[in-house]
Amino acid sequence: xxxxxxxxxxxxxxxxxxxxxxxxxxxxxxxxxxxxxxxxxxxxxxxxxxxxxxxxxxxxxxxxxxxxxxxxxxxxxxxxxxxxxxxxxxxxxxxxxxxxxxxxxxxxxxxxxxxxxxx
Amino acid sequence: xxxxxxxxxxxxxxxxxxxxxxxxxxxxxxxxxxxxxxxxxxxxxxxxxxxxxxxxxxxxxxxxxxxxxxxxxxxxxxxxxxxxxxxxxxxxxxxxxxxxxxxxxxxxxxxxx
Numbered sequence: 749x750x751x752x753x754x755x756x757x758x759x760x761x762x763x764x765x766x767x768x769x770x771x772x773x774x775x776x777x778x779x780x781x782x783x784x785x786x787x788x789x790x791x792x793x794x795x796x797x798x799x800x801x802x803x804x805x806x807x808x809x810x811x812x813x814x815x816x817x818x819x820x821x822x823x824x825x826x827x828x829x830x831x832x833x834x835x836x837x838x839x840x841x842x843x844x845x846x847x848x849x850x851x852x853x854x855x856x857x858x859x860x861x862x863x864x865x866x867x
Numbered sequence: 868x869x870x871x872x873x874x875x876x877x878x879x880x881x882x883x884x885x886x887x888x889x890x891x892x893x894x895x896x897x898x899x900x901x902x903x904x905x906x907x908x909x910x911x912x913x914x915x916x917x918x919x920x921x922x923x924x925x926x927x928x929x930x931x932x933x934x935x936x937x938x939x940x941x942x943x944x945x946x947x948x949x950x951x952x953x954x955x956x957x958x959x960x961x962x963x964x965x966x967x968x969x970x971x972x973x974x975x976x977x978x979x980x
Contacts, residue, residue: 793909793917793960793971809968843916852964853907855928857916 750774750856752844757861770827770844778822781847786840834865873972879980886948888975890961905965912957
């Protein structure tokens with residue numbers, strides 16, 4: 749059974765930083781691209797960032813480019829999202845997702861970790 | 868970016884009746900590479916992450932009841948629940964994966980009438 753367990757969220761002031769983690773199990777981690785998708789409170793879904801299975805290719809939404817960095821540790825089956833220069837509008841639940849092959853849709857989602865940016 | 872627009876924003880349907888949700892893309896998501904529509908549907912129940920229902924616009928994910936079906940091609944798509952059950956109360960999202968960045972519809976909230 750695929751499991752994705754996020755951690756690292758919390759309350760942070762504008763301009764602050766956090767490192768989100770996602771521990772993956774139940775599949776061969778390095779065979780799959782992974783993404784972060786976020787959902788602001790009461791709002792819809794927004795893709796944030798993706799990384800290839802090897803970690804060699806990364807992709808970002810324009811809204812986070814230059815502020816967020818995605819990475820992975822395939823030896824420890826863990827996905828990361830370093831979030832810097834946080835803004836109030838970054839407040840959201842951040843979901844770790846497993847991509848289906850290289851197609852860019854998501855067959856497994858974690859429960860999410862809440863990031864709240866507030867003064 | 869491809870803009871995905873769902874309609875309606877909310878919908879109330881009686882138990883056992885048909886529910887229909889529409890999704891329109893700002894450009895075609897029919898890929899010439901495999902002649903398939905690069906669209907999925909998710910279901911999100913309160914307090915839960917989204918769950919994959921359908922991919923390639925009409926292929927049910929394993930374990931999804933057959934009352935859920937998808938149709939459409941090009942830019943216009945439909946999710947149909949043939950006979951609404953109480954457990955189908957949720958927000959439904961479409962997503963295109965034809966172009967980067969992948970984008971989602973704004974969601975349709977489905978309730979019981």
